[in-house]
Amino acid sequence: MKDDLDSIVQNLRASMSPDGKKPGYAIVGTGMMGREHIRAVLLLNQATIVGLYDSNPKSLALGVAEVERVGGKAPKQYTDLAALTDDSAVDAILICTPNFTHRAIFDSVKASKKPIFLEKPMATTLDDALYLAQAALAYPAPIQLGMQYRYKSQYQLALSALEKSELGPVHTISLCEYRPPFLGKVGEWNKFSAYSGGTLVEKCCHYFDLMNRIAGAPPVRVYATGGRAVNFTEFKYEGKPSDIDDHALVIVDYQNGVKAQFILNMFSEELFESLAVSGAKGTLFAEEHASFKPNRPSRSSIKVQAKGHAAYEGFDCTYPEDIELGGHYGSTLFEHQRFRDQITGLKNDGANCAEGLWAIITAWMAQASIEQGQVIDVQAMLASKSLNPYQAGLLPQDWTAPITDDWETSERGLA
Template sequence: MNLIWHHAMVVVVMAVTDGSSSGNGRWCSVKGGKIGNKRKKRWGMIRGGDDRIDKDNLGKLGVACGVGELGEALETAEEKRREEKRRDDHPLPMAEMTVKYGIIGVGMMGREHLINLHHLRNEGVAVVCIADPHLPSQQVALDLSQSFNWPLKVFPGHQELLESGLCDVVVVSTPNMTHYQILMDIINYPKPHHVLVEKPLCTTVMDCKKVVEAAKKRPEMLVQVGLEYRYMPPVAKLIEIVRDGALGHIKMVAIREHRFPFLVKVNNWNRFNCNSGGTLVEKCCHFFDLMRLFAGANPVCVMASGGVDVNHKDEIYDGKVPDIIDNAYVIVEFENGSRGMLDLCMFAEGSKNEQEISVVGDIGKGEAFVPESIVRLGTRLEGRDDVQTLKAEDDRIKYEGLHHGSSYLEHLNFLSAIRAKGIKAPAVDLHDGLVSVAMGVAAQLSIERGRFVTIKEVMNESKFNNLVS
């Protein structure tokens, strides 16, 4: 492959795709970041690297290399459509004051948020401060921000960041077990801050409920939960198909995640249920959230079987062996009679897709595949021969990152809600975060107790039962 090498601080890429599902040779990297679909290259986002452009595809790419050099935009009908879509997503004038962000926790996900917000800089956002007690994480984030020419104020903890008064919005991307206290401190702080908190909302249902109750007293604050899988283009397309009624009344939802084991974290805090909430909370809250969306109803009871069979069994921390499960089957029954099923395996690196979703109604069936980014749609009437295969893309995505562009769209949506100044609610609110955790906790308890566990049982206090009704 012929490569042209650029040592530029910024590379802006505008791609006109040819509709092909193949990603071979069609990629470009930016300093500290990667745009494209080669998974083996994705970790370059935190390590820097030279800027590369595939010469074979220069005819398909409008590329500008260098600080402030944007090149000529192609005046096409497609670009006009994109601009109209952007205006719809941002009803208020873009000349408003810059929205200033602070990021609490700048490990892998914190840096992912930093990069996504950098790609939203033309939307009027800036990250102005970070907080993290872990010095190596601080330094990597600082190096990254310097490549963006974003000077950051650094604090050792979230209280110091809040007291600085520097930011309007706070992103919480700290270890799961810290979410509760940090959220309560933000919500109770005199100056209001809008909040995007990484999933899970908290590690226990009780902590989630306390956060929900506290936030009710601060209606001027928007809080969105980072269940960004809703925004993955094939998943979003399937949600649209379901909501349009193309499948009829939904009866069954099946979600398979076959993937690699949990990644290394600072001190590997994610190896224990007490820190993460357990695999079915930490990882699978995404899928329980999607089940609820597809089913169009709230969960009633959960039955699960799972175990620790392969991963982390040879690891020891302070004399303790990790207890997070690495595989499970989970069945969920919903109020409207529909059923959901999760098939989780975290030692399945040999899978073509990490996520496969099937939604079946009384009229038809829809499927979504990630990272293939395709959707299949068929009806009972037309049968197998007329199943459609659709390529799912979203032209708004400027950075794919670790989650196929969903984090970028998540930030775009939340920014729109912030600018709407109370007119528009966050797409994923605290209620959604609470229910997704409750479903995960119920599944974990079902494994431990060997029986169905009801959601009411998990909620366990009558005054909070209305939160899942």
């Protein structure tokens, strides 16, 4: 596995600063995540930043300053989205606006038919998520989602080991994240479920994406408990009190029998996350310790406790410092490497809209379980809302739809 890590890093470095003309990116939304993408694009040097758009003048100015700070040429500043999509210098569009705006922004730029990078979560509601996933099926260019956690070092190695069946058939999955509270945003939109989609959708779709990939099947039942214990209990913005959860425990049953759990705590002093996957041959453990505080470097590790495995005792798999500078402990560079490859016609494991849809479905069901205080039957809940994501193109690769006698003939309004 150490050789695998070396290969991953060497491959990324070899892809930097390619010869020939580089595609021009326009970024819609230059808040905190938009500026992280600016840094990653310019550090990777596979593309250029040709233009920026943000309705907030302060955010736009910060975006321009970030381009110039990292060494890019002064970007064009668009006054509206039509000017951005019509610009022939723009080869691809990055949507990094607040969660609740993603569908509207997509609708504003889709006529360009240019490749799109869409930040996570792709939507805040089931309706919008299904709409975007269906739209992606007919879209003539790649649409990649910003699920960068799958490219953290420990998770790239874990997914590779699982794809090689080094644990045998998977039976249980356990994920956890301990971290400080949500950071500040323009308009504090992430403190309100109506704009964020709720904590499990906004923050945790990354983990449900990983969980779904490892399980390799649709979720069928979700139970969750959680709420607000510490964070923002007295917080108000423009007179409106915050309503987001700061902790949760989620249990998911998958169609193929895999059982999974996820634990979230958002009032931890430092950052810690872990993954444990157990299969017939053994158990894989992956961990990350990190911090928002200065001068506290991150540390990642992985071990595979299967008989005779080379990584049985585990090893440090932290990315080199120059890779971590790309954002989210290096993972943002890797997702942009995927996006650049997709623009050139290469297929890879960049997150697609079907995967994003099911990450949101799983997270949304968990939020619903917390609110209702009961187990959620995923298929029944979707049917009650006249939504059918069990269709060709909307199920991630190798998944199969539930087999039920009444699915096609029911009167539940499924499309």
